[in-house]
Every structure is written in structure tokens, then in C-alpha cells.
Amino acid sequence: MSRISQAFSKGKAFIPFITAGDPELAITEQLIPAMAKAGADLIEIGIPFSDPVAEGIVIQEADMRALAAGTTTDKIFEAVKRVRKATDVPLAFMTYLNPVFVYGSERFIKNMAECKIDALIVPDMPFEEKEELHPICRKYGIDLISLIAPTSKERIRTIASEAEGFVYCVSSMGVTGVRSEISTNLGEMVSLVKETKKIPCAIGFGISTPEQAKEMSQAADGVIVGSAIVKLAAEYGADCIAPICNYVREMKAAITDIS
Template identity: 80%
Template sequence: MSRISEVFSKGKAFIPFITAGDPDLATTEELVPAMAEAGADLIELGIPFSDPIAEGIVIQEADMRALASGTTTDKLFETVKRIRKKTDVPLAFMTYINPVFVYGSERFFKNAADCGIDALIVPDMPFEERAELLPYCRKYGIELISLIAPTSRERIRTIASGSEGFIYCVSSMGVTGVRSEINTDIGEMISFVKEAKDIPCAIGFGISTKEQAREMSKHADGVIVGSAIVKIAAKYGKDCVEPVCDYVREMKSAISG
């Protein structure tokens, strides 16, 4: 069983996202093991990129801060190696297809595997084009996570049957960001997936409160939170570890109840 599958075998998973290098890589190195200790089951690390098209303003600004602090993909790989000495929490990189191609796909996957990355999420890569990366995923033992959106409808079964690890269910249309309400019929979206394949489903995009997390966890196997955590990092900067971990504990307890 892969580390990703193991996460979902233990109950509802809480999956926080942080932008790596925001405010700097030293804070990221401290934050990841602390979040794991606070109850994070799987952690998404966003590789900062100058054109993050799926992201709202909160994560766009975090990417800019991370790049300004000198974060590079190579430095991030080194940071993850050091993180791996402190925790074995499953880690997923979230990035875009362009940075992978520019870095060199073979080199990117080899380095990701060497530092202990479990999965890759590429929001701007259509499912139909995943063959561009799948051979490297297979070669280096990294799971390529598929996304489905409320508009995927007739494609959901196709995407689900060809997926691995877990399905990232996008709860709302548009870019990432905190939302006061989530109106998508999540239950229906997930039932389409489960009809096609028995694979865990985690919901992300827009979830920020304990109430939303609790509601979403009634339908899903995991809850993903990004912008709300990145906002805490923006507010507290290098002192964000404690407030972020307090938030992680709250959210984990909301979905475990």
C-alpha cells in the first residue's frame, strides 16, 4: 500500500496546502513537520511560480513572496530532503506543467523521488495529456493526482477510472480562494467517481471554516485547505508555525468528529 492510500485507510484526511518558501524556506522546513504533528495527514507543497493560473490572489501573492525570498525548485528539493529527516508525512507537490518542462521532466521526477515526494498535482494539465508525465511517475514511484471540477460531469467516470492515489475534487468554479458558501452538489460528484472506481476523494478550493470542513467530510474522504492557511502565513510571516498548527488541529478535529 502506498503512503497516500494509507492516509485514507485511517479515516477522514485533513490535507493542508502551503506555498513552499513563503515567507522563506527555513519557515517551510519548520512548518511541515509541525503541521504533521498537529494532525495533517498529507501535506501539499506549492512550488512557487510566476503565473499560477488556478490560484486566487492569496496564493498568487504567496508565490511572489516565495520567489522574492529566493526560493527555487532546486532549493526546495534540498529543503524537502531535510524535512524528510524529521517526518514521514506523505507529501505532494502542486505545480504547473511549464515549470516541470522547463526544469526537465526526467530530472524533476528523479529529484522529487530522491527527496521523498509521494505525489504530484498539476492543475493546468488536462487529463487527456497526462501521458506527458505518467511514464516518469511510473519510473520514479510518484502518484499523479487527477482533478475533477463541477463541470467535468460526463468526463468524471473517465477521469476516475484512470486515476491513482486520490481524486482532487474541485468544489467550486474559478480559482482558489476562501468562499463563504459552496453550492456544488459534492455528494453527486463523488458518487459519479465511486461508481467508476473505488478511490478516495478529497475536496478542495474554497474551504476555510470548521463548519465547511465538517459538512464536506460527510461526503468526502478528505478535505483540502489552502488559501485560509496561506492567509495565516501572510499575516504572521516567520512566526506563522504556531497559528497555522492551531488551525490544523481545529480543522482535523472538525472532520474527525
């Protein structure tokens, strides 16, 4: 069983997102194993980028802080190698096509495999263009995660039929960010995926409270939270590990109630 499969094998999965290098890479290195101990089942690591089109202001600002602190893709790879000595938690990189192409797609994905990163999420890569990266991901044993959005509709079955690892269900239109309510019919989206392929579905974009997490996890196999965690990193800076881990425990407890 792959590490990604293991993440969804113990009930509802809690999947936090952090921006690598915010507030600094040394904190990121400590934060990943600490979040795993606090109950994170799979951790998304965002690679800071100067033009993150799918992100709201919270993660955009985190990217700027990380880049200003001197974070580079090579430094992130080195940090993850050290992290892997401390934890076996499943890890996914979230990045954009441009940084992968600039770095060199094969070199990037090969380095991911050497760091034991399990999956790659590229929010600005249309399904129709996934062959740009999918053959290389397959070569190195990396799951290329498919995203479905409320606008995917008739394409959901097509995307789901080729999905691997898990399906990232985007809960609402627009960019990432905390939302007071989520109105998309996620149950319908998840049902269409499950009718097509037996694969876990995780819901992200906009989830921030335990109540929202609990509600969303009733429709899906996992809940992804980014902006609310990145806000804590911004607020507490180098002292963010304890508050973020407390938040992870709270969110994991909320979705475990109904597993």
C-alpha cells in the same frame, strides 16, 4: 500500503496546502513536520510560480513573496530532503506544467522520488494530456493526481477510471480562494468516482472554516485547505508556525467528529 493510502486509512484526511518558501524556506522546513504533528494527514507543497493560473490572489501573492525571497525548485528539493529526516508524512507537490518542463520532466520527477515525495498535482494539465508526465511518474513511483471539476460531468467516469493516489474534487468554479458558501453537488461528483473506482476523494478550493470542512467531509474522504492557511503565513510571517498548527488541529478535530 503506500503513504498516500495510509493518509486515508485512519478516517477523514485533513490535507493542508502551503507555498514553499513563504515566508521563507527555513520556516517551510519547520512547518511541515509541525503540521504533521498537529494532525495533517497529507501535506501539499506548492512550488512558487510567476503565473499560477488556478490560484486566487492569496496564493498568487504567496508565490510572489516566495520568489522574491529567492526560493527555487532546487532549493525546495534540498529542503524536502531535510524535512524527510524529521517526518514521514505523505507529501504532494502542486505545480504547473511550465516549471516542470523548464526544469526537465524526467529530472523533476526523479528528484521528487529521491526526496520521497509521494504525489504530483498539476492543475493546468488537461486529462487528455496526462501522458506527457504519467509514464515518468509511473517509472519513479509517483502518483499523478487527477482533478475533477463541476464542469467535468460525463468525463468524471473516464478520469476516475485512470486515477491513482486520490481524486482531487474541485468544489467550485474559478480560482482557489476562501468562499463563504460552496454550492456544487459534491456528493454526486464523489458518487460517480466511487462507482467507477475504489479510490479516496478529497475536496478542495474554497474551504476555510471548521463548519465547511465538516460538511465537505461528509461527502468525501478528505478535505484540502490552502488559501486560509496561506493567509496565516502572510499575516504572521516568521511567527506563523503556531497559528497554522492551531488551525490544523481545529480543522482536523472538525472532520474527526464524523469519521
